[in-house]
Amino acid sequence: MSFATFCIEYTFTPIASLRGFTAGPASDRDELAEINHISHAEVIDRLNNENLPYVARMYAQPVAYGWLATSKVSIGELDINVELSSDDRYLWDFATLPDWQGRGLYPRLLQSILEQEIQNAKRFWIIHAPENLPSGAGMSKAGFEFVGQLSFTVDGKVGIAPYFDSTERARIGADLLQVPLIESVLAPCWTCGGMIAKHPDIADADSCWPPKRSNESGCCCAKEVKRSNNLINIA
DSSP: OEEEEEETTOOOOOOOOOTTEEEEEOOOHHHHHHHHTOOHHHHHHHHHTTEEEEEEEETTEEEEEEEEESSEEEEGGGTEEEEOOTTEEEEEEEEEOGGGTTSSHHHHHHHHHHHHHGGGOSEEEEEEOTTOHHHHHHHHHHTOEEEEEEEEOTTSOEEEEEBTTOHHHHHHHHHHHTOOBOOSOOOSOHHHHHHHHHOTTTOOTTOSOSTTSSOOSOOSSSOOOOOOTTBOOOO
């Protein structure tokens, strides 16, 4: 997973306006359940845990959504559950409805959230799957800067490998998530990496991870993620 941040001292280039586009906090629980494809109980649970829903609209029609965590970060795939400081926010579970994809709504929604929430926090954090290239492009366009890779290490633990010139920001993110900064190669596949981490004794021998396994056929469940030349060693 690529780990990115936007800090209060950053500036971003405003994205060109799009006729009919608006975005803001949402309060209609029925609408949130429908567009998120979750139950009303899940909506209520998210709200009770101080997650703020944002909805993007085209001519008042809901077309995209996302959630802003204000008190805690929960990343189920990594078994991460940590409290947020008052200076930090975590953006998660974003999606554009199928009929509206490819129109630049995602970066506009992200930037709208930053514009409306920047007075309430100093840092915003977000992750995206490496195979989801449009998501990464949208985050960059909105003004986020990538600080490192977040995934499993060879021994099944979670860590952040910082990118060049991003060590300090990656360290802040690592402290936030309560994981170490690392310099080892990360799991190329979340499915295999997560399976090995949670069930090391029963993991499929054909799994792509860890690399010390004898299998050479590659993983069939996820796209390979090459080690970036921007990754650096840390002291």
